[in-house]
Amino acid sequence: MSLPPLREVIARHGLSASKALGQNFILDRQLLGRIAAIPGPLEGQTVYEVGPGPGGLTSALLAAGARVIAVERDRRCLPALAELEAAFPGCLTVIEEDALKIDEQSVVGDGGHVVANLPYNVGTALLLRWLEGPWRPWWRSLTLMFQREVAERIVAAAGSEHYGRLSVAAQWRARPRLALPVHRSAFTPPPKVASAVVHLVPADQPDGVDxxxxxxxxxxxxxxxxxxxxxxxxxxxxxxxxxxxxxxxxxxxxxxxxxxxxxxxxxxxx
Missing domain, CATH: 1.10.8.100 (rRNA adenine dimethylase, C-terminal domain)
Known part of the structure; x- marks a missing residue:
């Protein structure tokens, strides 16, 4: 399906990235397609997306055959997402809400993938939330964009300068890997820092650990x-x-x- 360029969508709806909401938009559809491919084949799979913005990554996920449940708190972006709902009937559900307040399992069910260009100001909090609770979790995999420094902390080994609490929190319950570095020029507006996509799959939780x-x-x-x-x-x-x-x-x-x-x-x- 042929979709209009994202720059055109953003201009038509008068959108701009909100610094207060930690937004940075990616316009390169080829890059978005590469991110959507990281979890593996998504045909017929459920994907949970946080902060879709104007729908760049959303459209890549839909094009890959996924059923997408997207949570967006910025109502300025809802008309652009409504266009995607119309273009992919029955494949996209948009929820206007703060992602930190949602009971994900109640809306996604079990076995969904999470794929998101996370707002920088809530990314770590969301990751830690998804690593909590009973194990195994409701999600099948996490494919998440972070600031490069945060991504390196998640995957760091003992002895590394980046190794710390976040490394332990992620690695005792999951197998994280640095899947894709993303240059700051890929974003509009460009952030001051580089970014990277981290992919995590659940690991077996060791017994007897609180x-x-x-x-x-x-x-x-x-x-x-x-x-x-x-x-x-x-x-x-x-x-x-x-x-x-x-x-x-x-x-x-x-x-x-x-x-x-x-x-x-x-x-x-x-």
């Missing part, structure tokens, strides 16, 4: 990351004994502790 305990341990460890573990974790009841039992030296610092070691520590404290 997520709240893992969060408490990593918050303490990385909250004082320059200190040795025996100092940063002394406020977590039982942590120093658990370090000794697991053979994790108290002289180490948080950035040297692997995801598996943090998980083992949380299991011992759970």
């Amino acid at each position: 997520p709240n305990v893992l969060e408490r341990v990593t918050a303490a460890a990385f909250g004082q990351r320059r200190k040795m573990l025996r100092q940063s974790l002394k406020g977590v009841p039982g942590a120093l004994n658990a370090l000794e039992q697991l053979g994790i030296a108290g002289e180490r610092r948080a950035e040297t502790v692997s995801v598996d070691e943090f998980v083992a520590l949380a299991r011992a404290l759970s």
